[in-house]
Amino acid sequence: MSDPTSPDAATVVRATGLVKSFPLTRTLLGRPLRSLRAVDGVDLTVQAGTTLGLVGESGSGKTTVGRLIARLAEPDTGAVEVCGQDVTRVRGAELKALRARLQFIFQDPYGALDPTKSVGHAVTEPLVVHGRISAAEALDAAGPLLERVTLDPEFAHRRPDELSGGQRQRVCIARALALEPEVLVADEPTSALDLSTRSEILNLLLDIQQRSGQAVLLVSHDFATVRHLAHRIAVMYFGRIVEEGTAQEIAEDPRHPYTRALLSAVPVPNPDLQRSRQRTVLQGDLPDPAAPPSGCRFRSRCPVAMDACANDDPPLLALSATRSVACLRHQPSSRTPAGVDVAGPVETVR
Amino acid sequence: MTAPSRPAGEPLLSVRGLTIDLPGDPGQRGLVEDVTFDVHRGRSLALIGESGCGKSLTSMAALRLLPPGLPVRSGSVLFDGVDLLRCRPRELRAVRGGPVGIVFQEPMSSLNPTMTVGDQIAEARRLHLGESRRAAHRRAIELLERVGIPNAGQRVRSYPHELSGGMQQRVMIAGAIACDPKLVIADEPTTALDVTIQAEILQLLRDLQRDMDLAVLLVTHDLGVVADFCDDVVVMYAGHVVERTSIDGLFYDPQHPYSSALLAAVPQSGSPRTRLNVIPGRVPPAGRFPDGCRFRPRCGHDLPELCARPQVDAELEHGHRTRCGRVSGGELTLEGVARV
Numbered sequence: 001m002s003d004p005t006s007p008d009a010a011t012v013v014r015a016t017g018l019v020k021s022f023p024l025t026r027t028l029l030g031r032p033l034r035s036l037r038a039v040d041g042v043d044l045t046v047q048a049g050t051t052l053g054l055v056g057e058s059g060s061g062k063t064t065v066g067r068l069i070a071r072l073a074e075p076d077t078g079a080v081e082v083c084g085q086d087v088t089r090v091r092g093a094e095l096k097a098l099r100a101r102l103q104f105i106f107q108d109p110y111g112a113l114d115p116t117k118s119v120g121h122a123v124t125e126p127l128v129v130h131g132r133i134s135a136a137e138a139l140d141a142a143g144p145l146l147e148r149v150t151l152d153p154e155f156a157h158r159r160p161d162e163l164s165g166g167q168r169q170r171v172c173i174a175r176a177l178a179l180e181p182e183v184l185v186a187d188e189p190t191s192a193l194d195l196s197t198r199s200e201i202l203n204l205l206l207d208i209q210q211r212s213g214q215a216v217l218l219v220s221h222d223f224a225t226v227r228h229l230a231h232r233i234a235v236m237y238f239g240r241i242v243e244e245g246t247a248q249e250i251a252e253d254p255r256h257p258y259t260r261a262l263l264s265a266v267p268v269p270n271p272d273l274q275r276s277r278q279r280t281v282l283q284g285d286l287p288d289p290a291a292p293p294s295g296c297r298f299r300s301r302c303p304v305a306m307d308a309c310a311n312d313d314p315p316l317l318a319l320s321a322t323r324s325v326a327c328l329r330h331q332p333s334s335r336t337p338a339g340v341d342v343a344g345p346v347e348t349v350r
Numbered sequence: 351m352t353a354p355s356r357p358a359g360e361p362l363l364s365v366r367g368l369t370i371d372l373p374g375d376p377g378q379r380g381l382v383e384d385v386t387f388d389v390h391r392g393r394s395l396a397l398i399g400e401s402g403c404g405k406s407l408t409s410m411a412a413l414r415l416l417p418p419g420l421p422v423r424s425g426s427v428l429f430d431g432v433d434l435l436r437c438r439p440r441e442l443r444a445v446r447g448g449p450v451g452i453v454f455q456e457p458m459s460s461l462n463p464t465m466t467v468g469d470q471i472a473e474a475r476r477l478h479l480g481e482s483r484r485a486a487h488r489r490a491i492e493l494l495e496r497v498g499i500p501n502a503g504q505r506v507r508s509y510p511h512e513l514s515g516g517m518q519q520r521v522m523i524a525g526a527i528a529c530d531p532k533l534v535i536a537d538e539p540t541t542a543l544d545v546t547i548q549a550e551i552l553q554l555l556r557d558l559q560r561d562m563d564l565a566v567l568l569v570t571h572d573l574g575v576v577a578d579f580c581d582d583v584v585v586m587y588a589g590h591v592v593e594r595t596s597i598d599g600l601f602y603d604p605q606h607p608y609s610s611a612l613l614a615a616v617p618q619s620g621s622p623r624t625r626l627n628v629i630p631g632r633v634p635p636a637g638r639f640p641d642g643c644r645f646r647p648r649c650g651h652d653l654p655e656l657c658a659r660p661q662v663d664a665e666l667e668h669g670h671r672t673r674c675g676r677v678s679g680g681e682l683t684l685e686g687v688a689r690v
Contacts, residue, residue: 057544164632194400195571199615199626206623221544224574228617228626251619265549267574269616270687271597274577281553282546 040239053230109168120156166197245323361388368425451526457518468506516547
């Protein structure tokens with residue numbers, strides 16, 4: 001396993017300036033009248049053998065970023081490179097070739113499998129579609145694929161409705177791995193699962209990466225899951241990445257006020273810690289996505305907002321070699337007077 | 351904030367030997383069997399366990415809200431001295447939504463989409479307390495303010511679909527506390543919400559608990575929420591209560607193999623990218639529960655001659671109870687989460 005912070009680790013995924021809008025209302029002729037910018041200028045990279053965790057709440061745009069990178073949607077502007085190749089607008093044979101290098105694991109293992117087809121069919125279908133094996137060889141190929149996700153090869157003959165949620169998610173993972181992709185994009189792979197099943201899937205995802213060294217983009221609202229799996233974490237709010245750093249930096253020393261508030265809201269299964277923790281309860285819901293606040297988008301809920309935050313939209317700037325933050329309180333030209341507690345009222349949460 | 355010491359005196363809600371049958375099961379292994387626990391005034395009790403362990407069934411049975419065709423075979427649910435399983439429908443209606451408030455997981459499917467939120471809250475006051483339409487409406491605005499809804503005077507005329515998920519859940523809570531309840535039963539009240547909204551809702555429940563001496567029965571599967579919000583815990587597995595204790599008792603000194611296995615399955619922030627405990631197998635489907643200890647097929651400490659026998663709910667020390675004969679017999683020691 002490579003060191004996630006080392007600069008010479010190969011960059012497998014590189015996204016630059018991703019923007020994606022969805023129309024809210026249209027004119028009679030179908031031209032968008034008002035639209036929502038779900039993703040508004042996102043750059044990210046994922047290195048070989050490492051996991052980038054993308055966290056955020058509903059409406060932050062994290063799922064859309066995952067779909068753009070997996071080429072399940074096309075960005076309005078911006079580019080996605082996978083293994084050095086620009087795949088932003090690939091179609092046809094090139095898109096099919098991309099599918100062999102990049103696979104997606106969906107949140108809902110109930111909806112992701114065809115109920116009328118056997119498990120063996122589900123896991124071998126990518127191999128048949130890509131012409132690696134013939135349909136006649138499929139049943140033999142299923143066994144080893146299922147064993148990789150520690151399922152009994154016998155499962156090849158069953159249908160999805162005979163499986164538990166955890167087993168279905170294993171089948172989905174086996175199918176995603178069939179073509180030996182270099183990149184996995186996993187969108188909430190454990191949120192539909194029960195507590196004890198979740199640990200099973202988390203272990204499996206760790207094992208797979210340690211064995212085959214994929215670059216993984218893990219999209220999740222569950223900070224505990226992301227903290228457990230990711231080498232690096234990017235925090236999204238309202239279509240932007242507001243902070244990015246190593247998993248340890250983000251978990252133990254968050255800098256952006258939103259990251260701090262988010263982490264202080266995550267309940268930890270430890271009563272002593274929970275009693276001694278300071279909490280920041282954010283005021284208000286997310287603002288109207290179609291009309292974000294001027295300046296910094298977090299301003300309307302931020303406990304340490306200043307006047308300047310209404311005017312300047314802070315860019316994501318590097319604080320150190322490993323960490324970037326998009327907050328006026330943390331910019332080199334910060335207008336924060338000396339002595340003001342930049343950290344705000346939120347305690348660091350471990 | 352430290353957990354208050356165990357209260358003396360009469361419990362507010364006392365569930366005793368609750369057993370719910372699975373119709374048509376000749377083995378008569380109850381879907382929920384011999385469930386016993388107490389909720390005390392001003393305290394919050396968590397009902398935890400995986401899906402299919404009977405948490406929601408138990409909480410719904412306590413208010414006689416089981417789906418038709420699921421009979422309660424035996425047991426009692428005493429609320430303030432009244433047996434809710436045997437009282438008349440009129441008495442039951444007086445309790446539900448009155449001294450016992452209910453918050454369900456999905457606000458959108460529990461609120462009436464054709465009534466304004468104000469009318470729904472006011473209706474409870476008018477039915478239970480006989481208030482006039484005008485007084486109830488005024489009170490509804492106060493309640494919406496109490497649960498932190500901005501512009502309550504205008505929002506009172508909103509329909510549920512006009513509010514966000516977090517706001518809808520606040521409306522549910524406003525309805526649950528509308529008639530100054532003594533107990534709120536909340537079934538996964540924050541599971542569908544984002545964590546920052548969850549933190550607000552839990553803080554709101556904590557404030558209400560302090561101000562109204564409210565007892566809360568919280569059904570959840572999130573051990574973080576348990577550690578954050580609750581005083582006492584009931585761990586259920588396959589329809590049995592396997593452990594009853596305080597939250598410290600659960601996290602630092604679990605006394606049932608199922609509880610300790612659940613704790614070990616949760617990622618700890620101090621040790622990322624390490625293997626987590628896996629509980630092999632899954633909760634057996636209703637009607638296929640094994641004899642004796644129901645956790646036995648998945649337990650790492652199974653001794654066939656001991657564990658196949660019916661397990662007795664035994665008290666270990668002040669209020670810490672387990673349904674594991676090996677633990678209560680003193681021959682098995684389990685580990686909890688290390689104190690930080």
